[in-house]
Amino acid sequence: MKKISLRQMKEKQKGTICDIAAGQALHNKFMSMGIYHGREIAKISSIGLKGPVAIKVGRSVLVLGHGVANKITVEVE
Amino acid sequence: MIKKVFLIGNPNVGKSVVFSRLTGVRVISSNYAGTTVEIMRGMLKLGEQEIEVVDLPGTYSLEPASKSEEVAVSLLYEYPKDEIAVINIVDSTNLERNLYLTLQLLEAGLPVVVSLNMCDEAKHNGVSLEVDKLEKILGVPVISTCAVTGSGIKLLLERIHEVKPVLREKFSHRQRWQDIGAIIERVQHLTHRHHTLREILEDASVRPFSGALIAIGVLFVSFQVVRFIGENLISRIADPVFFNLYQPLLAKLSHFLGEESFIHHLLIGDLINGRIDFKQSLGLLTTAPYIEFAMVLPYIISFYFVLGLLEDIGILPRLAMLLDTLLHHLGLHGFAIIPVLLGFGCNVPGILATRNLESRRERFIAATLISIGVPCVALQAMIFGLLGRFSGFYVSGVYLVLLVVWLILGIILNHTAKGYSPEFLVEIPPYRIPSLATLWHKLFLRIKGFLIEAAPLVLLGVLAVNVLLYFKLFDFLTGIFAPVVKGLFGLPKEAIVSLVMGLFRKDVAVGMLLPLALTAKQLFITAVLLSISFPCVATFIVFFKELGLKDLIKASLIMLTVGLVTGSLLNFAIR
Numbered sequence: 187m188k189k190i191s192l193r194q195m196k197e198k199q200k201g202t203i204c205d206i207a208a209g210q211a212l213h214n215k216f217m218s219m220g221i222y223h224g225r226e227i228a229k230i231s232s233i234g235l236k237g238p239v240a241i242k243v244g245r246s247v248l249v250l251g252h253g254v255a256n257k258i259t260v261e262v263e
Numbered sequence: 264m265i266k267k268v269f270l271i272g273n274p275n276v277g278k279s280v281v282f283s284r285l286t287g288v289r290v291i292s293s294n295y296a297g298t299t300v301e302i303m304r305g306m307l308k309l310g311e312q313e314i315e316v317v318d319l320p321g322t323y324s325l326e327p328a329s330k331s332e333e334v335a336v337s338l339l340y341e342y343p344k345d346e347i348a349v350i351n352i353v354d355s356t357n358l359e360r361n362l363y364l365t366l367q368l369l370e371a372g373l374p375v376v377v378s379l380n381m382c383d384e385a386k387h388n389g390v391s392l393e394v395d396k397l398e399k400i401l402g403v404p405v406i407s408t409c410a411v412t413g414s415g416i417k418l419l420l421e422r423i424h425e426v427k428p429v430l431r432e433k434f435s436h437r438q439r440w441q442d443i444g445a446i447i448e449r450v451q452h453l454t455h456r457h458h459t460l461r462e463i464l465e466d467a468s469v470r471p472f473s474g475a476l477i478a479i480g481v482l483f484v485s486f487q488v489v490r491f492i493g494e495n496l497i498s499r500i501a502d503p504v505f506f507n508l509y510q511p512l513l514a515k516l517s518h519f520l521g522e523e524s525f526i527h528h529l530l531i532g533d534l535i536n537g538r539i540d541f542k543q544s545l546g547l548l549t550t551a552p553y554i555e556f557a558m559v560l561p562y563i564i565s566f567y568f569v570l571g572l573l574e575d576i577g578i579l580p581r582l583a584m585l586l587d588t589l590l591h592h593l594g595l596h597g598f599a600i601i602p603v604l605l606g607f608g609c610n611v612p613g614i615l616a617t618r619n620l621e622s623r624r625e626r627f628i629a630a631t632l633i634s635i636g637v638p639c640v641a642l643q644a645m646i647f648g649l650l651g652r653f654s655g656f657y658v659s660g661v662y663l664v665l666l667v668v669w670l671i672l673g674i675i676l677n678h679t680a681k682g683y684s685p686e687f688l689v690e691i692p693p694y695r696i697p698s699l700a701t702l703w704h705k706l707f708l709r710i711k712g713f714l715i716e717a718a719p720l721v722l723l724g725v726l727a728v729n730v731l732l733y734f735k736l737f738d739f740l741t742g743i744f745a746p747v748v749k750g751l752f753g754l755p756k757e758a759i760v761s762l763v764m765g766l767f768r769k770d771v772a773v774g775m776l777l778p779l780a781l782t783a784k785q786l787f788i789t790a791v792l793l794s795i796s797f798p799c800v801a802t803f804i805v806f807f808k809e810l811g812l813k814d815l816i817k818a819s820l821i822m823l824t825v826g827l828v829t830g831s832l833l834n835f836a837i838r
Contacts, residue, residue, distance in 0.1 A: 197470075211328065215688065217436045218324030220360050225440075231470045237588040238597060238687055240469045245357045247693075249469070249584045251596055251686030 190262060192239050192255040195229040201260035202226050208257050220244055227260065265348045267315050268307060268423065269339060271368070272352035273361050274321030275692050277380045279303070280410035280701070281352055282318035285420070289704050293574035294692050295601065296321060297619040302334065309420060323360075325367045328621070339373065348426045349375045350419070355385035355392060355407065356693070358451055362443045365401070370433050374426035375403045378419055382407040384695075389454035397450045402429040411698045461694050468581045469691065478582055485569045492565035493644070501557035505541060513539055513548060528733055529726070535778075542648075543777045545732070551725040554770045555718055560710075562644040566608050567709045568702075575697035579604065580689060587687050593673025594628045594680060595620070596687035606633040608640050609713070610802045614809055623810075624682030630810055631676065631818045634802050635825055636669030638794045641717065642769040646790050649773060653783045661790050668795065668829055672821070716801060717768070724771035728764055751827065752792065753834040754785050762792060768799045788833050795826045 189204060203225045206216060216222065220243045230240040230247065232255075239255040241248055250258070268285075270278045274296030283289055286305025292298055303318040319335035327333035339349065351368055353361040358379075368375050379385075379392060398405040404422040408415030434442060467473040513531060520527040522534060531539060532546030539546075541553035573579060579601050587597030599620060606613025610633055617629045638646065638661075650657040677684075731737055737760045741748075745756040752758075757779055765772035772793060781789065797803055797819070807815045 214324065214326045214436075215328040217440075218326070218328075218363055219688070219690065220363070220440070222437065222440060230466060231474075233469075233471050233474070233585060234588050236591075237471075238584050240584060240691065244359045246360050247465075247469075247691040249580070249587075249597070249687060249689050249691055251587060251688065252591075254686040254688055 187261055187263065189259050192229065192241065192250065192258045192260055193232065193252070195260060195262065197229060197231055199262060200226065200228045201262040203258060204261045205259035206257060207259075208254075212254070212257075219248060220246065221248070221258070264346065265309075265312075265314060265423065265426075266346045267317060267342055267348075269347060269349045270316065270318045270352055271335065271339070271349055271364070272321060272380075273323055273354065273364060274690065276321070276352050276354040276361065277410050278318055278321065278352050281350070281378065281380065281408070281416070282316060283704075284410050284413055284416045286316050289708055290318070291705050291708055292701060293571075293579075293705075294577040294695050294697075295574065295580045296690055296692070297598075297601075297616075298574075300615055300618040302338070307420075309423065322364065324364055325371060339371075344372060344374060344428055347374065348423050349373045350378055350423070351375050352378045352380050355379045355382045356388055356390055358390075358392060359443055359447050362446060363439060366431075366434070366439050366442065369401065369403065369429055369431045372428040372430075374428050376419065376423055376426050377401065377403060377405040378415070379405060379407040380410055382415070383409045383412070389456045391452045391454070393450045393452075397446070400446055400449070402431075411701065465694055468578075469584055471585075474581065474585050478578075478585055481573070481578055485573060489562070489565045489569050490647075492568065493562040496561035496564060497557060501561055505553055505557050510539060510541075516548070525733070529729060532729065542774055545725060545729050545774050547722060547725055547729070550774045551722050554725075554774065555721050558648055559641045559644045559717070559770055560713070562640045562647075563608075563710060563713050564706070566640045567706050570604065570608060571702045571705045571709075572697055573604075574705075575695065575702060577692045577694045580691045583687075583689065584691065592677060593632070593670070594677030594684050595625055595632075595673070596684065598687060598689055599625065599629045602629055603633055603637055606637040606639065607643075608709070610634050610637065610639050610798050611716075611805045613637065614802070614805050617809070621685045622682055624680050625684050627810060627814050627818075628673065628676045628680055628684075630806055630814075631821060632669055632673055634797045634806060634818060635795055635822050636665050636672065638665065639769070639798045642794060642798050645769055645773045646794070649776065649786050649790055650783075653786075657783060657787050657790075660787060661794060664791050664829065664833070665794055668825060672825060717770075717799075720768050720800065721770055724764065724768040725774075727767075728760075728771060728775060747827070751831040751834060752788055754781070754789060755779050758785075758789060761789070762796065765793045766796055766800070766803075769793055784837050787837070788830055791833060792826055792830050795829060796822055 203223055228242045230242055232239040236252050238249050238251050270282055272278050279290045279292035279299050285307045288305035290303050299320050305316050307314050307316045322332040322335050325336050327336050351365050394405050394407050404425050406415055406419045408419055468477045517531045530546050530548045532544030532549050535543050539549055541549055544550050583597035583600050586600050590597055590599055602613045602616035605616050613633045614630045617626045620626050620629055646661055741756045741759055744759040748754050748756050748759045761772040761775040
C-alpha cells in the first residue's frame with residue numbers, strides 16, 4: 187500500500203481516498219459529489235501534465251482541475 | 264393546502280423536462296450540468312387548483328457552492344412548510360449520488376416526493392430499482408418517471424397531495440453516505456453488461472489524443488454542417504421567395520409611391536441602378552426583412568440545430584475537460600467553453616450562462632471575452648455575406664485574427680483582473696441519443712427568441728439609419744472620427760457610421776457598408792472591427808444587468824482599445 191495523489195495515479199488504477207486537503211467549502215462540495223475519506227475511486231484519464239483528471243466515483247464520472255486533483259491523496263495497492 | 268411546488272435535484276437529471284411536462288411551459292434542456300441558470304416558474308392545474316411550479320437550478324446539496332445554488336436553496340425556506348411540496352428529481356441511473364440531496368431534504372423536514380427520473384435509461388443500462396422498498400425506507404412517495412416520454416408524470420401529480428414532512432435524524436456527512444450505501448444495497452440491483460460502443464467512445468473522448476481527435480473532428484463537421492444547412496436554406500428557400508415573389512410586389516409599390524417621396528425613402532429606401540437592392544436600399548420593407556429572414560435566420564436555424572445536437576449528446580462537458588489547461592491561461596476553467604460556444608449563437612445567452620462560473624473575476628473575464636472575441640450568428644452571417652465573394656482566406660482570416668485577439672486579451676485579463684478563479688470540478692454526463700422532441704422544442708424556442716428580440720431591433724435600426732441618412736445627420740459623426748477611421752484603419756470616413764450602427768445591431772451595419780465600395784482589405788478590417796465591438800445593444804444591456812455598470816464601462820473601454828489596436832495593426836500589416 188502506498189499513498190499518492192490523484193494526479194500520480196495511472197489510468198484505470200483503483201484506490202481509496204485517504205486524505206483531502208481542502209477548506210470547508212470545497213470539502214462540502216466534494217462530499218456532496220461523493221468524494222470523501224474512505225471512498226473507492228478509479229482513475230479514467232488525465233490531460234497533459236498540468237491538466238484536469240477524470241475519475242469514476244460510483245456510477246459518476248467526475249472531472250477535477252489540476253489543483254483540485256492535487257488536494258486528494260489516494261491509497262493504492 | 265399546497266400553494267407552491269418546487270423542483271429540486273442534482274444538475275442534469277432532467278428537472279427542466281419534468282417542469283415542461285408539469286406546466287406546459289417549454290424550456291431549454293440539454294445534456295450537461297447547468298443548462299438552467301434562471302429560476303423558471305410556471306402554473307400547474309391540480310384538480311381545481313392553480314399552483315405555481317418553480318424549477319430550481321441544479322444543486323448537489325443544501326450547502327450551496329455557487330451563486331445559482333445559493334438562490335435555489337434559500338427559496339425553499341421562504342414559505343411555510345405546509346404550503347409547499349418539493350419534488351426531488353433523481354437520476355435513476357445514478358441513485359447513489361442523488362440520494363445525498365434527498366436525505367438532506369428529508370432531514371431539513373421538507374415535504375418531499377421523489378421522482379425517479381430517466382427510468383427507461385436506467386433499465387437500458389441494467390440498473391433496476393425496487394421502488395416500493397425505497398418508498399418504505401425513505402417514508403415519502405417515490406414514483407418512477409420518464410419525463411422525456413411523459414410516463415409516470417400523471418402518477419406523480421396524483422401523489423403530490425400525500426407529501427408531509429418526515430421526522431428524520433440529522434446525520435453527519437459521513438453517516439449520510441454510510442446510510443446511502445445501506446439503502447443502495449437493498450434497493451438497487453445491477454445486471455452486469457459488457458462494455459458497449461458508447462462506453463468505449465465515452466472513455467476515448469476524455470483521453471488526451473483520442474479526445475482531441477474526436478473534438479477537432481466534431482467541431483469541424485459541425486461548422487461544415489452549419490454552413491451547408493445555412494447556405495442551402497438561403498439559396499433554395501429564402502432568396503427565391505424574396506427575389507421571385509416579394510420583389511415584384513415591392514417594385515409595384517415603389518412605382519406607386521414615386522421614388523422621390525419621403526414615404527418611399529422610409530419603406531423602400533433608395534433604388535440602386537433603378538432597382539430595389541435588398542442589401543443596400545435600407546428600407547423598412549426591403550433591407551430590414553431581407554437581413555432578418557434571408558441572411559440571418561437561415562444561419563440561426565442551422566446553428567441552433569447543430570448546437571442542440573451537440574448539447575443533447577453530451578459532447579460539451581468533454582470538450583470542457585480537454586480545453587481546461589488552455590482556458591487556465593486565460594483565467595478561466597474548462598467549463599467556460601460552454602458559455603463561449605453559446606455566445607457563437609448569440610452573446611446574450613452566452614453571458615447569461617457565465618452564471619455557472621463561480622467567481623466574479625471569472626464571470627467578468629468570460630463575459631468580456633465573449634462580447635469582444637466571439638462573433639454571434641448574425642455577425643457571422645454578415646461576415647460570410649461581406650467577404651464570401653473573395654477567396655475563402657478572408658473569411659477564415661477573420662476567425663484567425665479573432666482567435667489571436669481572444670487569446671492575447673484573455674492572457675492579459677488573467678494577469679490584471681483582481682480576484683480568484685476557482686478550479687474545475689464537474690460531472691461528465693453519459694453520451695445520450697438526443698430525443699427529437701426535445702431537439703425540436705429547443706430549436707423552436709431559440710428561433711422564437713431570436714425573432715422576438717432581434718426583429719424589432721433591426722426594424723428600429725434600419726428606420727433610424729434611414730431617417731438620419733435622409734436628413735444627412737451622419738456628417739457630424741464622420742467629421743469627428745475621420746482621423747481615426749481614415750488615418751489608423753485606412754477606411755473611408757463614412758465607414759464610422761456603419762461601425763457605430765454596429766453597436767446597435769450588427770446586421771444593420773452591413774447594408775451601410777456596401778455602397779462604400781470597399782476593397783477586400785478594407786472589408787476585411789471592417790469585418791474584424793465589427794466583430795470586436797459588442798454585437799448589439801442587447802449585449803450591453805445583459806452585460807450591465809449581470810455584472811453592473813462598472814464592469815460594463817471597463818469592458819467597453821477594453822473593447823475600444825482592442826478595436827483601435829487591432830484595426831491599426833491590420834491596416835499597417837496587410838499590403
